[in-house]
Amino acid sequence: MQETMVYNEKIGKVIENINKVMIGKEDVATLSLVALLAEGHVLLEDVPGVGKTMLVRTLAKSLDCDFKRIQFTPDLLPSDVTGVSIYNPKEMEFEFRGGPILGNIVLADEINRTSPKTQSALLEGMEEKSVTVDGRTIPLEKPFFVMATQNPIEYEGTYPLPEAQLDRFILKLTMGYPSLQDELEILERTSKEHPIETISPVMTKNELVLIQEEVRNVYIEKNVQQYIVNLVRETRNHDSIFLGVSPRGSIALMKAAKAYAYIKGRDFVLPDDVKYLAPFVLTHRIILTSEAKYDGKTARQIVEQVVKQTFVPIRKDF
């Protein structure tokens, strides 16, 4: 167990860092790390001002990684994301100038405000881990982690992400407002100097890649895999669900569970991990029926129902 989890303690330090900046958001921080370690990407959906950007910046700053930020606007072009080839008169040739997507940690702010064309440029990079510019395919450097944010309130002039593309995000998180105590604490801490200025990197890029490697080696038993499949299949049969979770969703849930187990210091996955992560992994992958929507049900409620209906494995065949 020990040799497979060399860098586990580093994770604790990262979370510690985030906690210094983000008050009372340990769960969101942990879940962001889950996505990072599972080599996935996160969609943060919340109203402005609750600290989405701050979370990503803190995370990026804790890791000794290249941090890029794209502010999506309606007039943003795909090349603004991926980069362009510019003619260099001195060298007498086109020279590729990489866009912000070439960073290690990319914050895609308000992703739903840009045109689908630009969105898909980002999404291609997320899925393929490479970008194509002028016919050239440029592989993206590892680690590559996108945190996209979107504002669910303003619909004017937005281009909501289609379900097929939402699928690319391993987790969808919300921040939520801080509690009274937490908000007072936030005021206290930020009154002089913003705490983000005080933190320093605690993990190198290489270490992160190695950790990702280790996460892949976290063990998952057959019965837990079965549990994941049962959960996913249940979404396909549920009365209130129009479109259930795809096998990509099963894979995502398994990867996330492994990462979560790793963060929790285990080299094997528990059903508890799966159960905890299921709402974050599955909610944005289902489409409710119209009836369910009119009844005021939310995807989150339905997923919780699915979890409640699925038996947890408590035996193993020896």
Next chain:
Amino acid sequence: MMSKLNKTNIPFIYTSILYLAGLLLFLEWLYPVEEVTDTAFIGIFIIYAFFCFFISLLQVKWWLSFILKGFGIFFILNGLYSTNSFWSKLWIQEFYTDIIYNIESLLARQWFDLSNMFRSLLFLFIIWLMSYLIFYWFVQVKRVMVFSVLTFVYITLLDTFTVYNADWAILRTFIIAFLALGLANVLKEIQKENLQTYRLSAKPLWILPLIMIVLFSSMVGYAAPKLEPQWADPVPYLEGVFNGNGIGGNGVGTVQKVGYGENDSRLGGSFVQDYTPVFQAYMKEDSYFRVESKDYYTGKGWVNSDRGDYVEQANGDITFETFSPNIETEEQHVRLEFDGRAFIPKLIYPYGTKHVVPSNENASFMLDEQSGEIKTQVDDREIVLANYEISFDKPTYPIDLMRKSETPTELDNQYTRVPPSLPDRVGELAAEITSGYDNQYDKVRAIERYFSGNGFVYQISNVAVPSENQDYVDQFLFDTKVGYCDNFSTSMVVMLRTLDIPARWVKGFTSGEKVQDNVNEEGDNLYQVTNANAHSWVEVYFEGVGWVPFEPTQGFNVPNSYSVDTSEEDDVLDAPEVTPPAPEHPEIPEQEAADAFNPSDSSQTKLEFTKVHGIILGVVLLILVGLLIWKRHQLRIYLLERKMQKRKDAATYQDAYHYVLKLLKNKGFQKEPDQTLREYATRIDSWYGSDEMGRLTADYERLIYQNNLSTIVDDELSNLWKNLIKRILG
């Protein structure tokens, strides 16, 4: 999946109470069986019902339950009907033969040929099935209403149409049924609302109002004034419609088969004829065959006051005498050949028997001098002799001597006692009948003759069984006046006894049907005697003469010889040969007129013993099973612990861990199916205020979710496990 989610978490104790209520209601169905039928084993059936219900309640594996209940049936049948030991091959053979015989009877639709054993078997099966059915009704679906209503209907019907008195039964049923209804409803609510009941079981205060309401309403109902019956008793009307000649409102009892039986303690009830041969007799003239007499009348039937010691009869010389050696006799012979189907391991002998030559040289004869019962034995085992020859002195009873005979004083009151409960009107009637006669002989004849008229009817169907508070003789003499030999002979004996004339009740066989004349060179006739010829009659003691047989039953003549002193004036009462009582029912020819003893299976010779024996064994078995069930946790824990120490493998640990889950579930902490082990362990630990479940669970998680089989059971783990179980059971 849903069915598991629906599973109840109702504490076992409530389930048990509800099921017990079901059992008590079911027993209300069983109690009347004793009174309206002739079964003597109701106690055993009730024990079996308890046994079946107990096993069902424990919800053991179906095969175990099947084996236990089946074993119970075999055990009971063996105890009741077989003289062979339970484990012997003979018993299995006997059982098998009986089943085959009964299946043949069933196929031939000979319903009355079914043996008692088979009928008991079916009855036990019904009890078995009911234990399942009631478990389903009461415990699983919690529907109590239907069965309660059925019970009420059943009891009221029995109360109306049979001798069964359901006054208390209806009160019991009322209380039990309503308590069960209340409880079932509460439990249904608990189940529906998915309530946690472990708090409930600690202080079941909620049940108090229910008990109070039911008790209050039953007390009010019991004490409140009631209207007189609004309708006339429907029974006489119905019987008038169906029979034309009603037999009174005391119920018709059950239909039985006639035959020679052992148990005469409850007489009465109808029967059907059974012409299964018992023996063939080669003899010159008709004769009654005596088997034994009984001296103690209980008010319901006959028993022996004193089972005397049996005296071995040397060399086949029979020392039993019924009449004085002074009276005139004629030497005769009879040869009896028995049918293979008969089982009467006793000597069947004519009056005056002196010497027996059995077919089996080793046979010995054991005489009970009180009753004249002579057991036939070989090596201390009771057997039926295939045939034997008897030489006897046929007596000729001197009427003049009998008429002179005073009521004797030398006998103690053994033959003159009657039960204190005997209504006075029996004695008054006897006195009235005999008022015109001054000597014992004429009095006896007067009573004997009384039955040939005066509204008495010989009949084998629709014969009443006396109810709990009724006397058998009184019922016959005054209420029903319908019956067969048992009724007539018992009534005569009892009436004579009220006059202090010593009399006893005798059973045996008539000479049956003469099937052939002159079958051998000695000029013997061949008589065929069947079960239908089993008979009972009366013996009266005359000083200087001895015991003289008399025959009160209509349609029968005791083939006595009498000598009449011609110097005496002629008396019409003298010679019964001259004035045979004409059969009231000509459709029953004399030889076929049935003369049943209390019909019962002939293989009940050891009944009294096996009943007690069976009950004790059954109780011991029940206690053992109960103990096993009660201590099952300890047993299981011990076994699991042994296994863990020995094998130390993962599968054993899995079993051990799941056993903990099961114990916790019994305590009311059911793990929800969507709950992970960790969540569950947290809940348990917070309840018990410890961390043991969490530690145990962490180990178990590693076992079943980690690819690491090196987790073996060490002492620490098994101690943890034991402590936790102690805490749960503690």
